[in-house]
Amino acid sequence: MAVIVPFESRSDASIDQLVALVAADMERVNSTILSRTGSEVTMIPEVANHLISSGGKRLRPMLTLAMAQLARYAGDGHIKLAASVEFMHTATLLHDDVVDESEMRRGRLSARMLWGNEASVLVGDFLLGQAFRMMVEVGSLRALDILSAAAATIAEGEVMQLAAAKNTATTEDEYLAVIRGKTAELFAAACEVGPVLANRPKAEQAACRSVGMNLGIAFQLVDDALDYGGKAAKLGKNIGDDFREGKITLPVVLAFRRGNDAERAFWARTLEHGEIGDGDLDHAVGLMSKHRTLEDTVSRAQHYGAMAVDALALFPSSPMKSALEEVVAFCLARSH
Incomplete structure (x- = not known):
């Protein structure tokens, strides 16, 4: 049985210190993002900017900039890599909303509700293409390898999630494998490429990757809990979206395992068969x-x-x- 090591959650934790330390670099990243979403095909910047300008924290690209600073990197390749990371993230959100048939994203109508599924998928593909172009321009084969491998792993995680969807027999280990792929891998890659650009020792590269991987898992687990116990304004989505979409997340896995036969029958009816009635979310x-x-x-x-x-x-x-330690505390504090 795993031993859970408590990490003190602080309600006063924030990412302000990190934001301040990467502010100058982040301005350059934002300029790069705006220039790279330009296209003569009008719908592409419209769809891309709808999501990119919708108020996300840009945590993943900030982590790329932060780790480059931590590794004392002196060049400017980290700017394009941070923009690449944000494009990869945005592309997965566009694709996810189509797969999940989501109506809301960050408190606004999702792109698929405004422009349709086809446009959302194709604009996501455009952003992935732009991300890889920027990676190539940076000229680090190792950084390209890390981020391209992450793109493949994220897709694998999404397919694993599809396979686990509505399957109440999913184990905790299987679920953790899904979130390692679909969420934590991009955090890990975003954190690893900075010290790679700086040619830091392998131990430092591995440590930065570990920070990202573990932070990414923690981030997703808190999200899972918030879907059943958070506030819609805080989440930018509706409470119970995971439940209505039949998603098997860790709170469900644990409740199913610990429940009696009648409770398991409830989870089977609502999540496996999609028969959700009034009061089922509260139950x-x-x-x-x-x-x-x-x-x-x-x-x-x-x-x-x-x-x-x-x-x-x-x-x-x-x-x-210190700022990175505070980011970890902030991600956990969202559970309050």
Whole structure:
């Protein structure tokens, strides 16, 4: 049985320190993003900018810039790589919303609701193409290898999630494999490419990758808990979206495992067969409360957060190291 290492969640944690430290570089990244979404095909910048300008925190590209600074990188390749990371993330969101038939994204109508599924998929493909062009322009074969491998792994994670969809027999290990692929891999790659550009020792590259991987898992687990216990304004999506879409997330996996036959029959009816009626979401939340699955999901997230902080221990004290530790605390504090 896994030992969960508690990591103190602080409600006052924020990413302000990180934002300040990467502000100058982030301006250049934002300019690059705007210039690279330009196209003579009018619909492409319209669809891309609808999502890109919708108020996301841009955490992944900020992590690329942060790790480049932590590794004392002196060039400017990290700007294009950070923009590439954001384009990869945006492309996966466009594709995800089509697969999940999502109506909302970051508190606004999703692109598919405004322009249709076909446009969302094709604009996502355009952004992936632009991301790879920028990677090639940077000229680091190793960075290109890391990010292109991440793109393949993310797609694998999405397909794994499709296979697990509506399957209440999904185990915790299987579910963690899905989120390692579809969410944490991009965090890991975003964090790894900075020290790679700086030609830092392999141990530092591996440590930065570990920070990203563990932070990404923690981030997703908190998201899973928030879907049943958060506030819509905080999430930028509707509470219970995962439930309505039949997604098997960790709170469900734990509730199904710990439930009796009648409770398992409820999960089978609602998630496997999609027969959801009035009051079913409230009942689902009640079962999660009974079996403490939201608290345990957050405890798992704290465990991975602690591993992310431990991976940073390799680096000497600095404002950037403190800012990154604060980012971990912030991602966990969203569960409050």
